[in-house]
Amino acid sequence: MEKKYRLARREDFNKVYRYGKSMANHQFVLYYLAQPKQEEFRLGISVSKKVGNAVVRNRLRRVIKEVIRLRKDSMPPHFDYVLIARKPAAEMDYHEIEKSLNHVIRKAFSNPKRSEPVKK
Template sequence: MQRQRDFQRLLRQGRRYRGRFLTLVFLSGSPSQPLRAAPIVSRKVGGAVVRNCLKRRFREILRLAPWREGTAGDLAVIAHRQAAQARFTDLEQELTLGLRHAGLLVGGE
C-alpha cells in the first residue's frame, strides 16, 4: 500500500484491534486482490533506527503468519510507543492475537 487515499480509506473504514504494543486495522477487499500490509511507526515511537527495526519486526511476523486461504484486503499495523521496548516474542504474540481476532489466520474466528 502506497497511496495516501488507500491509507485514509483503511483508517476510516477498517475494523480495529487495539493491544498494548500496537493497533491493527483491517479492511477486507476483493478476493482477486492479494493482501496488502503496511507497518506504520511514527516518530513519536523513536528515532530512525528504532522505527526501522520495528518495521522489520512487523514485516517478519506477517511473513511467517499462517494466513487463512483467500485472505484479501488492506492491513495496517500501527506501533505504540511501548513497542520500542517490547521483545520480539511479545510483539509476535500480540500481532498474532489481533490477526486471529480479525479472522485472518488459520484457527481464527
C-alpha cells in the same frame, strides 16, 4: 516483504482508516478493510516519531514485516491492513512482538461475521 503484499499509497491508507474496522491491544492497532477483488492481503505499517528515533522505528518495522512474512499463509486474504505500532512495542523483543501481533490479528478475526469480505 514482496511488493504484492505492500500497501504503499496514501489513498489506500486513508481508505482503510476511513472505511475499515479496527482492533487494538497495548502494543498495536490493526485497521482492516475487506477487498474482495484482491487476490492477496496487503499490509501497511505506521510507526510514529513518538515511538522512538529512526533506528528504533525502522527496527520495529523490519521485525513486524518478518513476523507477517512468516505467517502470511495464515493471514486472511482479500483484505487491506494498516498496522500501527504504539510506544510499548519499542521495548519488546522479537518473540514478544510476534505474540502481540498474533493476539491482535486473532482478536480482529475471532468473530466470523466481522471478518468476511463483502461479496459483490
